[in-house]
Amino acid sequence: MSGVVIVGVDGSAPATAAVEWAAGDALRKDAELRIVHALDRYPYAIAGVAVAGPEDVLSRAAEQVLEAAEAVARSRQPTVRVASEVVEGAPAVVLQEQARQADELVIGDRGLGGFTRALLGSVTMKVAGQAPCPVVVVRDGPRERIGEIAVGIDDSDSCEPALAYAFEQAGLRGATLRLIHAWQVPVHAFAPEIFFDADEIHTTLHEMLRRRIAPWEARHPGVKLVEDVQNAHPVDALTGTACDLVVVGSHGRGALGSLLLGSVSRGVLHHARGPVAVVRGDARRHADEQGAGVTVA
Structure with missing residues (x-):
């Protein structure tokens, strides 16, 4: 490399x-x-x-x-x-x-x-x-070495560049890669009859994680993975994890587009205690050139 x-x-x-x-x-x-x-x-x-x-x-x-x-x-x-x-x-x-x-x-x-x-x-x-x-x-x-890297994952293709980067970093460091997906039950005070089965949600989200990471796991078979589905705000989940590096994506929205960081990446940058890698969607070009991927949260 x-x-x-x-x-x-x-x-x-x-x-x-x-x-x-x-x-x-x-x-x-x-x-x-x-x-x-x-x-x-x-x-x-x-x-x-x-x-x-x-x-x-x-x-x-x-x-x-x-x-x-x-x-x-x-x-x-x-x-x-x-x-x-x-x-x-x-x-x-x-x-x-x-x-x-x-x-x-x-x-x-x-x-x-x-x-x-x-x-x-x-x-x-x-x-x-x-x-x-x-x-x-x-x-x-x-900084004390933890031996673990955390990356945020959602169910959109925009997290692919971050995944590529995180898998690469975990492989280079011989570190465990913690795959974090945070979810929160919607507030439904005005519709209390709506029922959420937490076990079913966890099962579905773990299945989503497996589908999302399968291609990267095949490229990096030596990387140890930990699936971490949390009922928490994404910023809390990512910054509350002890690790050597947190990897997040940049999901800026609105008229300013790429001029903005998404609320999660911005929140992680503000509150993380250690290094944070921000990987934008167009970082896929870098991942493709390296024959690896880049991971985004």
């Missing part, structure tokens, strides 16, 4: 965590690790005042950010092929453009203000909602 794993860096602690995660995944994929820093001059632009000069402070700072990130990557994974680049422009725009060249894009979460652990930065949300390849959002902080 080969390709390019791109990680966006800005010198922050979450970006450092993203470099560490990306270096490990590049090693597993036998891919090149490309470290990218977006040099955004706009916040420093003042009408009539030149930002650049004989000694461009911003450019030198950008190079220092890359040097520090490269050092982290090489110390964690000395055998990984590493390249780095400074690209001028707004971070969200730069990273979305870089994602066109990547098999995977990794970024750190960047919360703002007093709700840092609850909210993600606008760059993170824009990139996760629009990048054409899988986007992994990594949080800063110690």
